[in-house]
């Protein structure tokens with residue numbers, strides 16, 4: 235569906251995307267995970283054929299964005315990072331006018347708009363003007379609108395940023411449904427739980443480059459241990475406790491507010507600390523997540 | 539639930555052998571602006587009906603009384619007859635400026651509707667053409683209403699005067715396309731306020747709208763000749779008075795068409811540079 239080789243995006247003298255290789259297969263959910271400024275949106279905009287690549291190869295739906303932009307865009311649904319709704323129009327009017335951009339007949343657009351509003355749980359707001367709606371409602375409308383042309387690929391740039399947990403779960407559920415219906419999903423996020431929930435495969439991006447690639451579980455298996463023991467101490471500098479935990483875990487990461495001990499068996503590590511007489515304020519054993527993968531690969535946390 | 543309905547027949551338009559059109563084209567953009575306009579049309583309709591009445595009553599008859607008594611009108615016609623075609627052209631200028639400033643900047647920066655449009659098969663050219671086509675609709679409505687009121691008040695002296703409507707509309711379009719290009723190039727709205735104050739306002743006052751440009755200091759006259767408004771005013775006025783000569787009108791129209799075309803090309807270029815990065 236999407237194939238990129240050595241894809242580059244440069245703005246003046248700044249390189250936002252620095253030669254990435256990506257392959258997205260039909261029907262899968264593919265994610266770009268990375269911190270602010272990693273180049274996720276720049277990549278999505280190139281795939282969406284609104285931003286011409288600076289260098290490299292890009293094929294979307296088997297076509298070249300340089301020559302077939304409009305034809306490719308006809309088969310895409312785009313949820314940009316920042317909503318681009320017409321705030322003065324009503325919810326349903328937003329979908330109607332958008333459907334016409336694709337040259338869809340008015341009757342078809344109206345039918346589909348009704349279905350999509352149902353899908354996005356906005357039916358009872360269909361006639362309200364967009365401007366006063368909550369952020370989550372606008373986001374759902376943006377997604378509904380992106381589906382008006384029955385796209386084969388849905389591009390979602392941070393679909394759930396700014397939503398409350400419940401709204402995120404509703405949205406995830408909707409995305410699962412689309413996936414089951416065969417829509418290829420490409421999304422960016424800096425929420426590791428979102429990436430783990432939604433993505434079959436993902437790439438971790440940092441500074442415009444891809445630093446790892448695979449399924450969430452494969453990435454965790456490859457770049458982290460099974461479990462993590464999180465320790466908080468009553469101290470300003472957690473690095474001071476490095477000596478005390480030496481040898482207990484395969485690897486230790488120091489964060490401003492805690493120590494992370496990477497080990498296959500968190501319980502065992504915890505008893506070992508207890509035996510040494512170490513008294514942290516709190517100790518928590520959990521499974522490794524993509525956050526740990528990211529921390530390991532880049533030395534930084536995802537959400538800052 | 540919409541699960542099946544929304545997504546059945548999941549085929550991209552245009553990928554199915556080309557039966558469905560690939561894009562709605564610029565007409566879809568015009569449809570968007572008209573949908574927005576529907577929410578406010580009543581107010582603008584009242585405005586475009588009342589403002590000629592007020593102008594012609596206040597300027598034409600009130601001020602006209604003084605002019606006519608003192609100087610016997612302008613070039614032998616009553617002041618109200620002189621000023622009506624001037625205000626007609628100035629009105630389309632106002633509408634043109636009103637529809638190609640904040641709405642253009644807002645669509646780029648604020649509610650970002652242009653970003654939404656360009657994520658679909660539409661291109662920059664469709665966005666500009668569709669927007670200006672909508673402006674054309676607005677200009678035509680304003681000019682027709684104004685002309686109707688002016689004619690009802692007996693200020694139109696020739697059937698040729700009907701042609702003043704398309705001429706004034708073309709004048710508005712000539713300014714609209716340039717104004718669009720300017721608005722699309724701005725990164726904040728301070729430049730828009732400046733434009734109203736230092737372009738729209740002086741042009742309205744000094745392009746022969748309210749008095750002949752021969753009254754201007756000599757060095758200012760060539761400046762007035764350059765403005766699109768003067769050409770629209772002069773052509774409309776001779777048509778309404780029935781003193782038009784075809785060559786003169788064609789020259790005016792040609793000049794305005796040049797502005798419209800140049801502004802259009804600039805607008806497409808500027809918006810492309812702004813949006814396709």
Ligand SMILES: Nc1ncnc2c1ncn2[C@@H]1O[C@H](COP(=O)(O)OP(=O)(O)OP(=O)(O)O)[C@@H](O)[C@H]1O
Nearest residue numbers: 245250268269270271272273274275276277315815
């Ligand atoms: N139009 C532009 N002109 C100049 N620089 C840009 C432009 N767009 C993006 N950049 C820069 O490119 C880099 C990558 O931006 P991008 O928006 O792709 O990051 P991102 O991964 O989406 O980040 P975020 O998580 O904050 O959305 C940033 O440093 C940004 O400042």
Ligand SMILES: [Mg+2]
Nearest residue numbers: 274275276315
């Ligand atoms: Mg981004």
